[in-house]
Amino acid sequence: MPAATAKSSPARTIGLLTSGGDCAGLNAVIRAVVARAAGYGWTVRGIHQGTLGLMRRPVEFTTLDRHGAGTRILRLGGTILGTTNTGNPFAFPMADGSTRDRSAEVIEGVRLMDVDAVIGIGGDGSFAILRRLAQQGGIPLVGIPKTIDNDVGATERSVGYDTAVMVATEALDRLTPTAASHDRVMVLEVMGRDAGHIALAAGIAGGADVILLPEIPYHMEAIAAHIKALRHRGRNFALVVVAEAVPDRTGERVRRQQASGAFTYGGIGEIIAHAIADLTGAETRVTVLGHVQRGSQPTWNDRLIAQAFGVHAVDLVAAGRFDRMVAWQNRRVVDVPLGDVVDRPQTVELDSPLVLTARGLGICLGDS
Ligand code: F6P
Numbered sequence: 001m002p003a004a005t006a007k008s009s010p011a012r013t014i015g016l017l018t019s020g021g022d023c024a025g026l027n028a029v030i031r032a033v034v035a036r037a038a039g040y041g042w043t044v045r046g047i048h049q050g051t052l053g054l055m056r057r058p059v060e061f062t063t064l065d066r067h068g069a070g071t072r073i074l075r076l077g078g079t080i081l082g083t084t085n086t087g088n089p090f091a092f093p094m095a096d097g098s099t100r101d102r103s104a105e106v107i108e109g110v111r112l113m114d115v116d117a118v119i120g121i122g123g124d125g126s127f128a129i130l131r132r133l134a135q136q137g138g139i140p141l142v143g144i145p146k147t148i149d150n151d152v153g154a155t156e157r158s159v160g161y162d163t164a165v166m167v168a169t170e171a172l173d174r175l176t177p178t179a180a181s182h183d184r185v186m187v188l189e190v191m192g193r194d195a196g197h198i199a200l201a202a203g204i205a206g207g208a209d210v211i212l213l214p215e216i217p218y219h220m221e222a223i224a225a226h227i228k229a230l231r232h233r234g235r236n237f238a239l240v241v242v243a244e245a246v247p248d249r250t251g252e253r254v255r256r257q258q259a260s261g262a263f264t265y266g267g268i269g270e271i272i273a274h275a276i277a278d279l280t281g282a283e284t285r286v287t288v289l290g291h292v293q294r295g296s297q298p299t300w301n302d303r304l305i306a307q308a309f310g311v312h313a314v315d316l317v318a319a320g321r322f323d324r325m326v327a328w329q330n331r332r333v334v335d336v337p338l339g340d341v342v343d344r345p346q347t348v349e350l351d352s353p354l355v356l357t358a359r360g361l362g363i364c365l366g367d368s
Contacts, residue, residue, distance in 0.1 A: 012042040014317060015061070015115035018079040019050035019126035023148045023160025023294050025302035026079040027069075029121050032310025034069040040318060044069075045113055049082040050122075051089050051129070054109030055102055061113060074303060077295045086260040088129055093261055107137030116140065117317045123147035123158070127325065128342045134323065142316045143325035143338050144309045148293055151195035153344040154336040155327035159309065162301040164191070164293040165201045171289055172206025172239055179237035185227060185282040187240045189269030190289050195347045198293065199243035200354050203363065209238045210364040212272065214245040214253075215348045218366025223272075224279035226364035231280075240276070242269045249275075266290070308333045 016033055018026050030046065037044045046069070047053040048060035062068075062081075073080055089106045091099040110118060110133075117140040120130040127143050134141035145152040148164035168190045179186040188208075192198040196213030203211035209230060212218050227238050244265035245253050254267040266288060273284040298306065305328055312326045312333045324335045348355065358365060 012037075012040070012116045012317070013114065014042060014044050014314070015047055015110060015113055015118040016044050016064070016081070017047040017050050017053070017118065017120055018081050018083040018146075019120055019122035019130065020083060020085045020147065021123070021294060022077075022079050022083050023146055024077045024163035024296055024298035025159040025306040026081075026083075026121060026146060027073040027076045028298055028303045028306035029144055029146070029159060029310045030064065030069055030080060031071065031074050032307035033119055033314055034064045034066060036311045036314035038066050040314065042314075045115055046081045047113070050084045050087075050126070051106050051133070052084050052087055053082075054106040054113075055089065055092075056109075057112075059109045059112050074307075075297050077297060085125075086262050090129065090132065103133055103136060106133055107139065110137060110139050117142065117322065119144060119313050119317070121146050121159070123149065124152050124342065124345050127152075127338055131323070131338050131342055140317070140320075140322040141338070142313045142322060143341070144313050145325060145327065145341075146306075148191060148198060149193045149195050150197040151193065151345040151347060152325075153341045153346045154325070155329065155341075157301075157305050157328040159302055159306045160294070160298075161197065162299045162305075163296060164198050165205065166299050167293045167296060168198055168202030168241075168289055169205040171287065171292075172202065172208060172241070175239060175287065176207065176237075179239060183236045183283065185238045185240060185273070185276055185280070185284045187242060187269045187273040187276070187284060187286045188289060189242045189244055189266070189286065191265075191291075191293050192243050192245065193265065194245050195345065196243045197348060199241045200348055200358065203241035204354060204358055204361065206241070207239065208241045208363060210240040210366065211358060212240070212242045212246045212366045213348055214243050214247070215350065216365050216367050218246065220249070220275045220279060222368055223364060223366055224276060227276060227280050227282060231282075238282070240272065242272050244268060246272075
């Protein structure tokens with residue numbers, strides 16, 4: 001790895017974009033990329049709203065410097081560049097309801113920006129799109145994983161996950177006293193898309209009695225029996241964490257179509273709460289945490305990983321090593337082929353240490 005103040009090499013310009021749903025820690029990545037690039041004497045152009053900024057003419061970007069994108073932004077939630085999780089350029093949604101392939105416009109946008117490489121901060125879906133664009137347009141690309149869902153393959157951590165788990169854990173901390181005061185069963189629905197990482201980690205950390213994951217089919221009778229047993233032992237309340245993509249009793253995942261046409265998960269918490277009330281007679285209440293998990297200041301852990309990733313990504317550009325994603329493995333920042341990550345989401349493994357921990361603690365995972 002080059003020294004902290006890297007030697008200046010032939011002038012380079014990096015295009016930087018955030019893509020997909022926002023999360024805490026994106027600005028910390030941006031800060032780190034700008035700082036490391038400055039060490040090489042390079043320029044960073046921050047592209048607005050992911051690939052949308054590259055479709056617009058003139059191309060929408062801001063040149064980032066250490067003043068505007070310094071430590072001041074390190075602690076800010078969201079992304080100063082803006083992002084999008086709709087508008088796949090290969091099937092771009094048009095006003096008349098049709099879709100159009102606008103990938104050539106995005107590729108031309110990169111050329112017009114006159115950058116030597118692009119660093120894309122994204123999740124699994126974004127990487128699939130960015131890699132395809134890079135291959136089609138001959139764009140040197142490096143990826144940095146971010147998503148509260150923590151489902152990007154080949155990395156133990158994605159930027160944003162730690163903060164989301166912290167927020168969900170805090171929600172359980174806040175729900176516990178009110179649950180106990182009113183003898184209630186509190187159902188907390190958390191995000192995570194098709195992966196149960198947030199639900200599992202926050203559920204264990206926040207002392208949940210039941211955790212339902214998309215990866216484990218549940219039986220209402222088992223959940224009801226667990227809650228009744230708690231009551232039998234003298235507990236007057238219970239905490240139930242439900243991941244948003246847990247299928248309902250028919251096997252369907254509860255989804256809603258948004259104005260953009262995209263489907264988002266949400267609503268399973270109410271269904272579970274009704275069933276618990278029916279089977280146990282308990283008074284239930286539901287909290288849907290939603291986008292609260294994506295906001296807030298990033299935790300120290302997210303800031304740290306974000307900056308380690310940002311520095312390493314710029315070093316990959318310096319080394320001319322493209323089509324790679326930075327990753328966190330065994331307490332180190334490494335890099336892996338992007339091709340090993342795309343379309344290989346990492347869901348909760350049924351024999352993972354956290355699943356075993358939950359079972360060891362006597363937490364009901366819905367199956368027993
Ligand atoms: O992928 C991140 C995520 O927050 C998921 O956990 C959630 O299902 C989805 O994005 C929500 O997307 P939107 O911001 O479009 O509502």
